[in-house]
Ligand SMILES: [Zn+2]
Ligand SMILES: [Zn+2]
């Protein structure tokens with residue numbers, strides 16, 4: 001396998017502005033640990049495949065303008081159980097890759113990659129279930145530790161990221177707290193830290209645990 005040139009690494013760094021390029025490059029270049037979906041911390045879309053895709057562009061028309069759909073982490077500030085601000089993205093590059101479930105060419109609309117398994121736990125048809133069901137996890141009206149009314153609710157949201165050949169746009173999502181597709185899994189308090197986290201099953205599709213680890 002060839003080493004990535006600095007230019008190739010830049011492509012991926014631009015795709016996701018916040019990740020550590022050295023670490024991801026090392027991951028991209030390492031042989032796949034095992035076959036596909038059962039591998040420990042691997043997403044549905046494998047990273048060498050993503051690297052090749054970004055380098056080559058659309059297999060039909062050659063366009064390098066691509067749209068990625070991915071399930072990633074967003075943080076919503078809550079006051080008394082109600083959202084009081086916009087979603088702030090809190091994912092990094094490895095989580096972005098891990099959550100990818102659809103890639104479409106913006107040049108010719110060719111669907112380059114699509115997977116209906118759950119992006120989090122890989123249960124068959126889990127993606128449809130995740131997108132079509134509302135949040136089933138408790139939205140707290142106050143912190144169980146200090147009783148403060150302001151908490152941070154961390155959730156999985158489906159996001160659209162457009163890649164225009166040179167750099168990626170900011171992730172977009174129109175999903176809000178009470179919409180289908182939004183799935184909370186953690187509550188943080190400014191004073192108490194993390195005060196609850198969903199661990200009994202998959203936050204996205206509700207399949208029973210234990211969940212595979214995500215990349216750090
Ligand atoms: Zn195309
Ligand atoms: Zn799942």
Ligand SMILES: [Zn+2]
Pocket residue numbers: 143144145146147148189190191192193
């Ligand atoms: Zn607290």
